[in-house]
Amino acid sequence: MLKKLAGGLLAGVAVGVMSMSAAMAGELTVYTAVEAEDLKKYADAFNADHPDIKINWVRDSTGVVTAKLLAEKNNPQADVIWGLAATSLLLLKSEGMLEAYAPKGVENLDPKFVDKSTPPTWTGMDAWVASVCFNTVEGEKLGLTAPKSWKDLTKAEYKGHVIMPNPNSSGTGFLDVSSWLQMFGEKDGWAFMDDLHKNIAAYTHSGSKPCKMAAAGEIPIGVSFAFRGAKSKAAGAPIDIIVPEEGVGWDMEATAIVAGTDNIDDAKTLVDWTVTKKANEMYNSGYAVVAYPGVAKPVEHFPENLLEKMIDNDFEFAANNRKAILDEWQKRYDSKSEPKG
Amino acid sequence: MSSADAMTPDASAGGRIKPKLGSDDWIMRGYMIVLAVYLIVALALPLYAMLSKAFETSRFDLAQFEVQVSDESGAFKQPAETLKQINDRGSFIPEGDLATSSDGRLALTKFFPDFSFRSPVKYRLRGLDENAVYLVGSERFEGTAPAEFDSNTFRRVVIRPVQDYGLANFATYFSTPALFQSIQNSVFIAIVSTLITVSLAFGFAYALCRSCMPFKGVFRLIAMAPILVPSLLPGIALVYLFGNQGFLKQFLMGESIYGPIGIVVGSVFFTFPHAMIIILIALSISDARLYEAAVSLRASKWRTFWTVTIPGARYGLISAAFVVFNLVITDFGLPKVIGGQYNMLAVDIYKQVIGQQNFQMGAVVSVVLLIPALLAYVVDRLVQRKQVALLSARSVVYQPKPSKRFDLSCLAYCALVALFIISILGICQYAALVKFWPYDLTLGLTNYDFDRMDGGGWAAYRNSIYMALMTALIGTVIIFTGAYMVEKTKGFAKGRAGFQFLAMLPMAIPGMVLGLAYIFFFNNPANPLNFIYGTMAILVICTVTHFYTVSHLTAVTALKQIDSEFEPVAASLKQPFYRLFSRVTVPVCMPAILDIMIYLFVNAMTTVSAVVFLYSSKTTLASVAVLNMDDAGDIAPAAAMGMMIFYTNVAARLVHAVVSRYVLGRTQGWRQR
Secondary structure, three states: HHHHHHHHHHHHHHHHHHHHHHOOOEEEEEEOOHHHHHHHHHHHHHHHHHOOOOOEEEEEHHHHHHHHHHHHOOOOOOOOEEEEEEHHHHHHHHOOOOEOOOOOOOHHHOOHHHHOEEEEEOOEEEEEEEEEEEHHHHHHHOOOOOOOOHHHHHHHHOOOOOOOOOOOOOOOHHHHHHHHHHHHHHHHHHHHEEEEEEEEEEEEOOHHHHHHHHHHOOEEEEEEEHHHHHHHHHOOOEEEEEEEOOOOOOOEEEEEEEEEOOOHHHHHHHHHHOOOOHHHHOOOOOOOEOOOOOOOOOOOOOOHHHHEEEEEOOOOHHHHHHHHHHHHHHHHHHHOOOOOO | HHHHHHOOOHHHOOOOHHHHHHHHHHHHHHHHHHHHHHHHHHHHHHHHHHHHHEEEEEEHHHEEEEEEEEEOOOOOOOOOOHHHHHHHHHOOOOHHEEOOOOOOEEEHHHHOOOOOOHHHHEEEEEEEOOOOOEEEOOOOEOOOEEEEEHHHOOOOOEEEOEEEEEEEEEHHHHOOOOHHHHHHHHHHHHHHHHHHHHHHHHHHHHHOOOOOOOOHHHHHHHHHHHHHOOOOOHHHHHHHHOOOOOOOOHOOOOOOOHHHHHHHHHHHHHHHHHHHHHHHHHHHEEEEHHHHHHHHOOOHHHHHHHHHHHHHHHHHHHHHHHHHHHHHHHOOOHHHOOOOOOOOOOHHHHHHHHOOOOOHHHHHHHHHHHHHHHHEEEEEHHHHHHHHHHHOOOOEEOOOOOOOOHHHHHHHHHHHHHHHHHHHHHHEEEEEEEEEOOOEEOOOHHHHHHHOOOOOOOHHHHHHHHHHHHHHHHHHHHHHHHHHHHHHHHOOOOHHHHHHHHHHHHHHHHHHHHHHHHHHHOOOOOOOHHHOOOOOHHHHHHHHHHHHHHHHHHHHHHHHOOOHHHHHHHHHOOOOOOHHHHHHHHHHHHHHHHHHHHHHHHHHHOOOOHHOOOHHHOOOOOEEEEHHHHHOOOOOHHHHHHHHHHHHHHHHHHHHHHHHHHHHHOHHHHOOO
């Protein structure tokens, strides 16, 4: 029996040891908030040029990935971040968590998409832009007119028919809130959100869920982002993608090396690749705006006037006021329901 | 160890009495201490780490910085002042606002009411100690090097907080309505769900126990089915049944399923089997002699019910109530899926940690959640102790007599409950097969293409099975041998009591709290066990610990049934304890061991709460995938994965039944005589 006991304990130890050898040359742990269905495509395209480096994805929503990275601040598990909101990367940069590195060919990118420090700590990939998904079938059933602007969404007819992401956990939710505050000003921005709050059916954890809910007809109007809307439309959902006329918030997806990675060479290889023309062509399959000038081609189902409606986003404002904005938001809206049966 | 030495003087004295026994005792005590250390590392220390995190605060230390302001010409004539001095003079920031989270930032312009970014005034900033941290934009500066800024740059300067200890987090918690409202919500939902579940489960158990209706076995099986799925699954089913596109929506008469109604209905579903089993056992041990007495005293059926049945089952009812209360208040998956904007404590922990990266506040909510969970646990333990005392050797088992009307109404009632359970599972399976709800209802397998969704794909499913198998195997070995040592070690009362306490503790700890405690403890680079963070091993250890108590009790109960004469007999035959253990104890306890295994397996497949903080890219789990897919709006694939967990658990149960029958035939023949 002692043998059996010992066997059991040894098995336990073995589990630990086997899974210990995570950080090996030729393997990179990459944290990302890129849509799950695109990850395989990204990895395949990279592996076509660099078959010897295996990517282990850790994918979650923007808030979760940021939280994970911050939690692991003193003991980083990630080697590279590929596809996380620039606002989040600014936050990580101010914690000293990013390795400064100028990827080969970074000079080809639009300077708007590159960190201002020299050498830069992060490089942008593409912009993802807020949009409203409107389910035309359910809208007709409920007798709703399609909203044209953000302000329209506060009209009484939409009560309970609007769903948006919770800015605390969703990068899309945060870029909406930060863009309203930038466009309307602090005071009017919060006043707008107070009115909008009356119409909101629920605040979701992820930024793509509102559009998927609109696509499924569960809630007819979903505040989400254009890329998600285009995908759902391509999948056959009866939705229109609406660009509110006041202008729309946006954020960059960006890439960085995590300081302290024990695989810096492979990390550099990957980051070099992420700024290539080929990589940017790949980003373009879902995003109408990419970092490499001249690459972008129109994306199917993408609203036409999207680019001109993008606001002049102040990322530093967003990053440094993030906590204050989120605290205020939570104080105002996070206890929507009163306890009753 | 000194007490062990003192108790076995014969080991060194040359074996005057029974030298063999002495070394046995030594091994057993040593092994017990090893297991106790395991429980301390896997439970006590992480909880301690979490508690101390709750008291870890961040605040802006204004005495850390010194600012000197120039005049319009750029000449620094005024002396430098600390921010504290400036604030004391003008009180720009109230003292209470200096408390923040570890992510806090404070703009320096707030201290200068006449600040204008166009002004030619310059500012000199200097940290006064090595921990002074400030940012210019997102560029980080640390230490005491002085720096000079023009006004346009100065507006981008923010300072960062320092770490401190105190009660500030609790003060913040109780002054934020969005947070403490959850206490009321959680208690309210738990009480309502408990009342409904216990009433329904009592009726069901009563019908199984006291009627002669047909299909009892089938009903029992169906009633146990909810144990085999994650608690999120009823939430998903309710979305399809009563959501805005649900086909039973009109039954809600305009009320929304997202919120309290959904949480209560789902809670009733997933806690029903737990309550039903406890009440069923309580009802089945009641004494038939009392009913004979009631009949001979001509008491009415109604009166007998209230004076005999209910008092006889009262401990079972109370115990069931507290178990359900505890399950509901600590559950995370269900309110996450169906709770809408209705905040609950367990979800708050997730939101604070995952959504806002506020680990300190997550720890505070954990402490708050611990209180009702601990209370429910203590009451349950006290009640269970009394329940045992109720059993008497002279009790006669109650045998129901057929009564057409009563049996038929029991059948109708049970059929209704069974229909509820089956339809929840059925709708999930249907939704999983539908292509694009509600616009394209053709059936297909597109939703099973998990690799294109969040959550880890099919690898998550394989990981879950591996994790559940490891948990069942390793957990059973640890838990059963631990229980054996507690039961059969002679003397060493203090050590045994201490071990018993550690073994009972996990039941009182909500899964979310355990998971968060594991982050704080294991994800600390100073911890020598840090290397298991992010591995399968930490998931197995966490799950074994989370479900330790019930398995431990099962093992102890089985061991208590073995006559304590075996040990002296074995000792007098000079047989070492491990031979007795492997030749007698393990075979005799085989049914209990198999029960522990299946219990651990099923729970490891369905658990979300603890592991949601601990999985990594290589160790995604099916149950967490259900959560993440639902989070991303991929509700149909979430249902599909949930049903995969269900079928896997059904298969595991079947294997368990077959193995049990075989093993029973091999090892339990002695019971037949």
